[in-house]
Amino acid sequence: MTATPADADATRDLLAGLDPADGHLAALHARFAASALDAGAVDVAYRTLDSPVGRLLVCATDVGVLRVAFELEGHDAVLDRLAATVSPRVVEAPSRLDDAARELDEYFRGERRSFDLPLDRRLSKGFQLTVLEHLPDIGYGSTASYAAVALASGSPRAVRAVGTACATNPLPVVVPCHRVVRSDGTAGNYRGGMAAKQTLIDLEAHA
Structure with missing residues (x-):
């Protein structure tokens, strides 16, 4: 049945x-x-x-x-x-x-800098998937601007779309959208809230 x-x-x-x-x-x-x-x-x-x-x-x-x-x-x-x-x-x-x-x-615990987990990416499609696949290239403890990610994703004018892709990332933490920040260095929006994003940025900065 x-x-x-x-x-x-x-x-x-x-x-x-x-x-x-x-x-x-x-x-x-x-x-x-x-x-x-x-x-x-x-x-x-x-x-x-x-x-x-x-x-x-x-x-x-x-x-x-x-x-x-x-x-x-x-x-x-x-x-x-x-x-x-x-x-x-x-x-x-x-x-x-x-x-x-x-x-x-x-x-x-600050003992792992990248994930080796297999991922099921079916919840992401199109440009969002392109953006999210690029995010692990941003090194642990580093950040990149939305504009830089748009450029790296092949659509330099799609800054707002990059923001949307990160904000709706179905695999936060594992796929590190928290490393994408505004051009002025401020954190920007995050699915888990601003405090969670800053916590992750600080954790990697001090590990």
Whole structure:
């Protein structure tokens, strides 16, 4: 039987209601996630992580990391959008994201300067994808202006479009749009908020 969005919503609501302090329910949740993964019944796995920029939601498919979301985006809203646009088979399955959790933890401790994670870039298209693929070329601890990124992306007049591409980056932190700043050196807008962007810039500057 094919899973429906309603089935996925009901399952996620049920699992979200489990008390993490209850060992039996936590074990049930873990068994459910493991069984779903083994059965190939999970298209999008997710987990949450604590970080210096707040609690992050990290989602992945079989291809790679699909989405990183900040708390202010509303984690439930992000999961609902993924269920509607990618697949309704969205399940909290932390084990699938162990590598992502480890690399993010290393990054936030100042021990990692680039990510080796496979990425699922299906949420980015056209010029946005071109911009985002260029961002890892901006070195750790360095910044580049929106104008410089537009030039490097082959469209020197598309400064505003670069800003939009960065502001809607589905993979913040991992794809370092926080390194793109205004020409006057001020931070500019950021999906996770101005404070989060400055925190990341400062973290890399002092690592």
